Amino acid sequence: xxxxxxxxxxxxxxxxxxxxxxxxxxxxxxxxxxxxxxxxxxxxxxxxxxxxxxxxxxxxxxxxxxxxxxxxxxxxxxxxxxxxxxxxxxxxxx
Numbered sequence: 001x002x003x004x005x006x007x008x009x010x011x012x013x014x015x016x017x018x019x020x021x022x023x024x025x026x027x028x029x030x031x032x033x034x035x036x037x038x039x040x041x042x043x044x045x046x047x048x049x050x051x052x053x054x055x056x057x058x059x060x061x062x063x064x065x066x067x068x069x070x071x072x073x074x075x076x077x078x079x080x081x082x083x084x085x086x087x088x089x090x091x092x093x094x
Contacts, residue, residue: 010072030081034079049067
């Protein structure tokens with residue numbers, strides 16, 4: 001299960017009915033592996049969020065929104081696309 005901050009509907013919900021098996025497998029691999037760099041970036045900013053949580057709650061919430069929506073989700077999307085681009089030819093054989 002993913003953290004809500006890492007969830008992107010277009011990446012995490014795979015259409016298993018209309019896609020071939022090779023593409024489904026490539027998307028699942030890309031979905032799983034794209035979380036790793038996202039979590040590393042999240043772990044780098046977590047101490048800042050914890051300090052802001054204890055010092056000034058409203059600032060922490062604003063910084064958290066900025067980090068989640070303008071940093072984590074684009075990084076996950078970009079990693080997903082790169083991994084899918086690399087993995088797709090190997091899995092499908094094309």
